[in-house]
Amino acid sequence: MMIATKKIAARAIAVCATGLFVHTFALATIPVQHWTQASGAQVYLVESPAIAMVDVQIDFDAGSRRDPPAQAGLASMTADMLEKGVREKDGAPALDENALGEAWADLGADFGAGASADRMSFSLRSLTDPALLDQAVALAARQIAEPAYPDAVWNRERQRLQAALKESYTRPGSVIGRAYAQAVYGRHPYGYEMTEATLAAISVADMQAAHAAGVVACRARISLVGAVTRAQADVMAARLLSRLPQLSCASLPPLPTVPEVEPLAEAQEKIIPFDSAQAHVLIGQPGFKRADPDYFPLTVGNYILGGGGFVSRLTSEVREKRGLTYGISSSFSPGLHAGSFTVGLQTRPDQTAQAVQIARQVVRDFVAGGPTEAELKAAKDNLVGGFALRIDSNRKLLGNLAGIAWNGLPLDYLDTWTRQVEKVTVADVKAAFARKLQPDKMVTVILGAAK
Numbered sequence: 001m002m003i004a005t006k007k008i009a010a011r012a013i014a015v016c017a018t019g020l021f022v023h024t025f026a027l028a029t030i031p032v033q034h035w036t037q038a039s040g041a042q043v044y045l046v047e048s049p050a051i052a053m054v055d056v057q058i059d060f061d062a063g064s065r066r067d068p069p070a071q072a073g074l075a076s077m078t079a080d081m082l083e084k085g086v087r088e089k090d091g092a093p094a095l096d097e098n099a100l101g102e103a104w105a106d107l108g109a110d111f112g113a114g115a116s117a118d119r120m121s122f123s124l125r126s127l128t129d130p131a132l133l134d135q136a137v138a139l140a141a142r143q144i145a146e147p148a149y150p151d152a153v154w155n156r157e158r159q160r161l162q163a164a165l166k167e168s169y170t171r172p173g174s175v176i177g178r179a180y181a182q183a184v185y186g187r188h189p190y191g192y193e194m195t196e197a198t199l200a201a202i203s204v205a206d207m208q209a210a211h212a213a214g215v216v217a218c219r220a221r222i223s224l225v226g227a228v229t230r231a232q233a234d235v236m237a238a239r240l241l242s243r244l245p246q247l248s249c250a251s252l253p254p255l256p257t258v259p260e261v262e263p264l265a266e267a268q269e270k271i272i273p274f275d276s277a278q279a280h281v282l283i284g285q286p287g288f289k290r291a292d293p294d295y296f297p298l299t300v301g302n303y304i305l306g307g308g309g310f311v312s313r314l315t316s317e318v319r320e321k322r323g324l325t326y327g328i329s330s331s332f333s334p335g336l337h338a339g340s341f342t343v344g345l346q347t348r349p350d351q352t353a354q355a356v357q358i359a360r361q362v363v364r365d366f367v368a369g370g371p372t373e374a375e376l377k378a379a380k381d382n383l384v385g386g387f388a389l390r391i392d393s394n395r396k397l398l399g400n401l402a403g404i405a406w407n408g409l410p411l412d413y414l415d416t417w418t419r420q421v422e423k424v425t426v427a428d429v430k431a432a433f434a435r436k437l438q439p440d441k442m443v444t445v446i447l448g449a450a451k
Contacts, residue, residue: 030046030397030414030415031046031047032046032411033046033233034405035230037234037237037238039218039238040217040218040219041217041219041220042222043234043237044223044402044405045225045230046225048397049227051227052127052129053127053128054124054125054128054224054225054227054228054236055124055224055225055226055398056124056223056224056240057122057222057223057401058121058122058123058220058221058222058223059221059402060119060120060214060219061118061255062075062078062115062119062214062215063115063116063118063119063120064115064189065118065190065337066258067189069189070198070201071202071206072192073194073198074202074207075120075214076114077157077161077199077202078211079114079115079120080114081147081154081157081207082143082144082147082211083100083113084096084097084100084147084149084150085147085148085150085153086100086142092142095142096148100139103139107126107132107135107139108126108127108132109124109125109126109136110125110126111123111124111125111136111139111140111143113143119406121402122140124140124240125395128227133236138239140240141241141242142243144240144241145215145241145244149207149208151204158200158202161194161199162196165195165199166196172280172448173280175447176282176447177282178193179270179272180284180340180342180445181340183268183270183443183445184264184284184443185286186261188260188261188262189258190337190340216245216247216249217244217245219249220241221406223398223404223405224237224398225394260337261337261338263285263438267440267441267444268444269444269445269446270444270445270446271447274447274448276448278347278348279346279347279348281344281346281444281446281447282342282443282444282445283343283356283363283444284443285437285438286338286340286341287333287338287340287437289334289335289336289339290335290339291407294435294436295334296420296424296428297433298332298429298432298436299332300383300421300429301432301433302331303382303383304366304375304376304378304379304429305330305362306328307331309329312329312330314328314330314362314363315327315329317362318345318359322358324348324351324358325345325346325355327346328345329345330342330344341436343363345359349448349449360439360444367433367434369430370426370433371429372426373426383421384418387418387421400414
């Protein structure tokens with residue numbers, strides 16, 4: 001049986017290699033199906049029969065925004081250690097990290113776990129051949145529900161991570177990123193950074209408790225894309241959660257409320273001495289939530305301001321006209337809370353003051369005046385023209401579907417995306433940026449600049 005399974009898996013890999021980026025929905029409507037299981041789990045499905053495989057993502061409200069301040073990094077470590085073994089239960093044998101790796105290799109399938117600021121996520125990719133899919137779902141269900149959290153492995157991983165943290169203090173990008181997050185987010189969990197001290201404070205018992213509290217079947221959001229029907233997807237979703245305690249969310253205490261990100265009261269500038277050939281600069285403030293109705297005007301506007309690469313205003317003013325940097329960009333990072341708006345650049349240390357001054361002025365002028373009609377048309381043409389590239393593989397489509405599920409977006413969100421972009425006006429962009437950005441209250445963090 002194992003030999004036969006390996007042969008099927010080998011054929012699967014060949015099929016995936018040749019057909020992975022073929023997607024029938026790139027230029028057509030994308031029907032999203034949604035239903036609620038008896039457990040309370042929310043399921044979202046896009047049927048994609050072109051390739052005999054399925055991609056799954058399961059999200060829980062157990063991201064790093066729920067970390068205790070003294071244990072920053074707990075969610076990430078809880079997720080990472082899920083791949084280090086499963087415990088024996090109900091007659092199923094224990095598997096260490098090597099046995100798990102071999103089991104997934106034999107199936108030609110992939111499983112992963114990770115934590116972002118807002119969510120803890122599990123992913124599964126498998127062929128839909130029943131001989132493989134049944135085993136892949138069963139193994140994934142064990143990893144989701146029954147992680148072993150072996151002490152010896154955690155001690156090893158903690159030592160490795162402590163060494164990695166020390167090494168990160170030598171990298172300018174890591175140093176300025178930490179300082180910037182703390183300056184923008186203040187006491188909000190979005191600004192928490194794992195340190196050697198918080199890592200040392202995390203025990204196996206803490207990870208087990210975080211897993212038990214956060215990975216609850218009734219709170220799952222399950223997104224599936226692939227060659228499965230609704231009936232098959234419903235069975236898969238139920239099986240993936242079947243080894244978790246089957247509790248009703250009504251019987252559980254509500255999750256603690258996470259406060260919102262506080263707006264900045266005044267401008268701040270922080271200079272970090274650092275021996276670096278280039279000065280690194282980050283300028284920004286808290287931005288907006290993903291569910292904000294200004295999402296599309298802000299997305300289009302940011303493409304014009306600094307998200308459009310060489311056609312953006314920041315690039316034109318700071319790089320092309322004055323030669324102060326090789327690259328400069330702006331971005332929003334919306335989440336369940338107001339993620340940051342950030343302008344980032346690197347420049348020669350002796351040019352730092354001028355580069356910062358020009359970048360700030362470009363942002364100030366854009367917030368005050370908005371884009372021109374020509375800039376708006378070019379941005380909308382590019383975004384609409386590039387939309388197909390956002391959904392040209394099952395994996396990309398899964399990411400979009402999971403975003404719909406997590407943020408409570410309309411089921412026709414992908415079908416209406418280009419229309420939402422096309423209807424944005426100059427006035428919409430100007431008003432949205434005026435509501436969200438305060439150029440005179442932004443944080444500026446500079447690392448490695450000349451005195």
